[in-house]
Amino acid sequence: MTLPIGTPGGVATPAFNPLRKGLRMERTPPPCVMVIFGATGDLTHRKLLPALYNLALEHLLPEGFSVVGFARRPLDDAKFQQGILESINKFSRRRPVQPTVWEQFIKGIYYVSSDFTNLEGYQALAATLDKIDEERGTQGNRLFYLSTPPSDYEIIINNLGKAGLAKPQRPGSDAWTRIIIEKPFGHDLKSAQELNDVVAEVFRENQVFRIDHYLGKETVQNILVFRFGNSIFEPIWNRQFVDHIQIVVAEELGVEGRGPYYEESGTIRDMVQNHMMQLLSLVCMEPPVSYEANAIRDEKTQVLRSIKPLDADEVVERTVRGQYGPGTIFGKPVLGYRHEERVNPNSITDTYVAIKLFVENWRWAGVPIYLRTGKRLPKRTSEISLQFKPAPQQLFSPSGMPLEPNVLVLQIQPNEGISLKFGAKVPGQTMNIRPVTMDFRFGQSFGITAADAYERLILDAMLGDSTLFARRDEVEQAWSIVTSITDGWKLHMPPALPNYEAGTWGPKEADEFIQKDGRNWRRL
Amino acid sequence: MTERILDRLDSTALMPPPGKNTYEDVIIRGEAKEIELANIEKSITTLWQVATKDESEDLAPVMRACVFNLVIFTESDEGLEQATDTIAKLTWSYPCRAIVLIARPNLPEDSMNAWISAQCQLPDPNGMKVCCEQVTVEGSNLAMERLGSMVLPLLVPDLPVILWWPGDPTLQGPLFERLMDTSDRLIVDSRRFLDPVCSFKRLAALSEMRYRGVAFSDLNWARLTPWRRLIAQFFDPPNMMPYLSHFEDIVIDYEAPGKESEPNFSQALLLVGWLGHQLGWKEAFSLQKHKYNASLIVNAGGKPLNIKFIGHNDCCEESGGITAIKITATILPENRAATFSIKLKQNYEQVEISTEESSKPPRSRALGFVRRDEVALLSEDLAVVKHDRMYEAALALAGKLTG
Ligand SMILES: NC(=O)c1ccc[n+]([C@@H]2O[C@H](COP(=O)([O-])OP(=O)(O)OC[C@H]3O[C@@H](n4cnc5c(N)ncnc54)[C@H](OP(=O)(O)O)[C@@H]3O)[C@@H](O)[C@H]2O)c1
Numbered sequence: 032m033t034l035p036i037g038t039p040g041g042v043a044t045p046a047f048n049p050l051r052k053g054l055r056m057e058r059t060p061p062p063c064v065m066v067i068f069g070a071t072g073d074l075t076h077r078k079l080l081p082a083l084y085n086l087a088l089e090h091l092l093p094e095g096f097s098v099v100g101f102a103r104r105p106l107d108d109a110k111f112q113q114g115i116l117e118s119i120n121k122f123s124r125r126r127p128v129q130p131t132v133w134e135q136f137i138k139g140i141y142y143v144s145s146d147f148t149n150l151e152g153y154q155a156l157a158a159t160l161d162k163i164d165e166e167r168g169t170q171g172n173r174l175f176y177l178s179t180p181p182s183d184y185e186i187i188i189n190n191l192g193k194a195g196l197a198k199p200q201r202p203g204s205d206a207w208t209r210i211i212i213e214k215p216f217g218h219d220l221k222s223a224q225e226l227n228d229v230v231a232e233v234f235r236e237n238q239v240f241r242i243d244h245y246l247g248k249e250t251v252q253n254i255l256v257f258r259f260g261n262s263i264f265e266p267i268w269n270r271q272f273v274d275h276i277q278i279v280v281a282e283e284l285g286v287e288g289r290g291p292y293y294e295e296s297g298t299i300r301d302m303v304q305n306h307m308m309q310l311l312s313l314v315c316m317e318p319p320v321s322y323e324a325n326a327i328r329d330e331k332t333q334v335l336r337s338i339k340p341l342d343a344d345e346v347v348e349r350t351v352r353g354q355y356g357p358g359t360i361f362g363k364p365v366l367g368y369r370h371e372e373r374v375n376p377n378s379i380t381d382t383y384v385a386i387k388l389f390v391e392n393w394r395w396a397g398v399p400i401y402l403r404t405g406k407r408l409p410k411r412t413s414e415i416s417l418q419f420k421p422a423p424q425q426l427f428s429p430s431g432m433p434l435e436p437n438v439l440v441l442q443i444q445p446n447e448g449i450s451l452k453f454g455a456k457v458p459g460q461t462m463n464i465r466p467v468t469m470d471f472r473f474g475q476s477f478g479i480t481a482a483d484a485y486e487r488l489i490l491d492a493m494l495g496d497s498t499l500f501a502r503r504d505e506v507e508q509a510w511s512i513v514t515s516i517t518d519g520w521k522l523h524m525p526p527a528l529p530n531y532e533a534g535t536w537g538p539k540e541a542d543e544f545i546q547k548d549g550r551n552w553r554r555l
Numbered sequence: 556m557t558e559r560i561l562d563r564l565d566s567t568a569l570m571p572p573p574g575k576n577t578y579e580d581v582i583i584r585g586e587a588k589e590i591e592l593a594n595i596e597k598s599i600t601t602l603w604q605v606a607t608k609d610e611s612e613d614l615a616p617v618m619r620a621c622v623f624n625l626v627i628f629t630e631s632d633e634g635l636e637q638a639t640d641t642i643a644k645l646t647w648s649y650p651c652r653a654i655v656l657i658a659r660p661n662l663p664e665d666s667m668n669a670w671i672s673a674q675c676q677l678p679d680p681n682g683m684k685v686c687c688e689q690v691t692v693e694g695s696n697l698a699m700e701r702l703g704s705m706v707l708p709l710l711v712p713d714l715p716v717i718l719w720w721p722g723d724p725t726l727q728g729p730l731f732e733r734l735m736d737t738s739d740r741l742i743v744d745s746r747r748f749l750d751p752v753c754s755f756k757r758l759a760a761l762s763e764m765r766y767r768g769v770a771f772s773d774l775n776w777a778r779l780t781p782w783r784r785l786i787a788q789f790f791d792p793p794n795m796m797p798y799l800s801h802f803e804d805i806v807i808d809y810e811a812p813g814k815e816s817e818p819n820f821s822q823a824l825l826l827v828g829w830l831g832h833q834l835g836w837k838e839a840f841s842l843q844k845h846k847y848n849a850s851l852i853v854n855a856g857g858k859p860l861n862i863k864f865i866g867h868n869d870c871c872e873e874s875g876g877i878t879a880i881k882i883t884a885t886i887l888p889e890n891r892a893a894t895f896s897i898k899l900k901q902n903y904e905q906v907e908i909s910t911e912e913s914s915k916p917p918r919s920r921a922l923g924f925v926r927r928d929e930v931a932l933l934s935e936d937l938a939v940v941k942h943d944r945m946y947e948a949a950l951a952l953a954g955k956l957t958g
Contacts, residue, residue: 054784087922131905170792
């Protein structure tokens, strides 16, 4: 009976809700409205709305929680709701929609139709928000979500400012306003800085949540727990023991109708600047002083700062570009990139990159980090592997053939888990040593279905927890590395493209690229 | 994708390794003294070798996994069947070594038999099978004490031992003590207590005296999680929080099927224990029982707070299950009064949550509700690694309130 409450005859009010204490799911955000810009778009329907529905299903949304969709199409609330129902039935990880949950959920769904450029639309939005506050008790708390083409971010942010919708707090209330911004955040260092300036004109940094859905994945969060929650790995997590690191994000999908977007971005902007840099900084960072948003982001940013941008010659030596031609995936013939819808038939856009980077600090000096990512590779897989240096003496290999090195793999998707490869003696008279793998699968030890990354991240944003979102300096630092590479590429002729067949592990140049260092890509 | 490899070890399905004794020497229906524990362990190893060979050509992808030892005590065939089924399902989330002890009053004196079986899951069709094992030991009443002694050598080293007693635990006696000696956690289901108030009190006393350092848990506590969450939500807005120190009345409806001689409102009691601990109540007048109903007055910050438990026998799906709760509170100086209620509806698939505050329009909403099965409740419980302090505190106060 420890709580500061109920003194005899008194009216003491607790400073926090004591009934929340010890609840296994302690975090329920305060009532709020989420405004989705681009509410009729693909991301909204495939990811955001199903995520919200799943949160509702688990009673994780606050009472009165409401959604306002904002897009150009002239729809009314009912039509918008109907579209949502269809998408949830199609894309939610739990289907079909439960009628009782749905009935409750749609009571708080509204739609405002307007062009992003039209200030009156934002005034209509403000009026809708006031009405919702009044009717549903959302107390002025707002979460804006930019799920629109990136070219619209600036106009939306400015209009939110002009309509008075961006204020961190209204006078005399605790109400908050936050904004989630989708990727891509900028196109290069300069545009990212400019966009950050635009954002900073209207919002304070602690209102801004730059989303990278990779950070919402359980296994990515587990990297920190694995490293800093166990004492046996950290002592060998450095240049004395680690020979090199490989980070792979492979997809079997092609550009899936998003040709124009991809033509602009290429794999390096679509994957490397955000997801892969996030993975890299989590694997390489120093222990943070606390598990607190800024402490963690400080350390991640330090890692990116320790990677020197590449000069033009280094770009040639340390990167490989690729683009897929026609091929076969899972037995089905697929088109080459240049034949995809709305793609330039002479496009030199990269659909594959391999990059070698160095984190030049005390821990990692001299340890190469190889990044490899691409579309139309044989399968979808993401992992980080640390290959350890060989044992100092080849005691068991009289033939002089080196034994296979130890490899620790952090598997991000699918089959989230951790595995360690080591050598073991094959039973018998001879000293035959075979590599064996010790596997740990998260799904198998804790068979709890992990929430979708978007569920976790949207909830975090409502709670104001920015640990799993990218900070301004982090984004810019990642861009400075990537921009040094794209700038370098502009100075050199691209290789003859396409240079790999869809359904294979990328161009042969990429194999030669790592082999000349005396290493190999991990077989996946 | 679920597959069980079950073999009585006296069958010929498992080929013994060459040059070794047959399994007949080991675990067959027979005298208890003939059971050599070391051989059970060996049989398990053989079972895995066979299972592995069975699987495919060379290094077959079977993985044995184990996150704890789960010891289950049951007294009936039905209990054994349920336990086996639960273990199979639990393997998805918690691969473990399960040791099922079954008491058989009808077996001849001293008699004891053992089986082993494997529970395998294939979480990913292209991946590895995850397997873990179940050892089942049956014994006569007289062999019961020795049954306890079977557990120690069968435990997988260095992993927690969880004792799950799904029926009505004795909570005393040599077998209970013996099992508690080896366990890190005891899981019961107070819903199944036959003499609910008495067993509940005993459980609270054991937990409070930190009996043998064991952590206690109760599936009824996991059943309360959604209720606790919904009650807590009423008081999240800062303007509602003051009501917490001004509760006047609480009415809890629960299911009391007519056939039950002794209605079981342990779940409701635990809920009151939790509220009381969090809000600093003290016991005042002890529990009064009238058939299916009961009442209680507590000292809530110097003021009396009336609590009523109302049993409904015109239902019932889950004996003892809470179906509604209503809290009334008045902040006297400001003359603000409110009623907070939560009520299960539509075959327990929906929950209606309402707030009525003086001079404001009433607010009400409905959410989906799922009454979870035993496996889901156990999984929630097993997620807590050590003592669940909140539960133990709620139990302690609830125990005191029963007088
Ligand atoms: N789709 C994905 O899988 C995915 C994954 C990760 C990140 N992202 C990012 O998420 C964002 C959204 O992508 P998306 O694929 O969902 O885009 P999308 O399908 O093209 O949707 C664009 C949305 O913006 C609205 N819109 C466009 N111009 C407008 C204007 N001038 N005025 C008002 N509304 C306008 C559209 O409304 P109308 O249709 O009514 O015109 C539509 O709702 C992008 O930044 C993308 O990079 C997408």
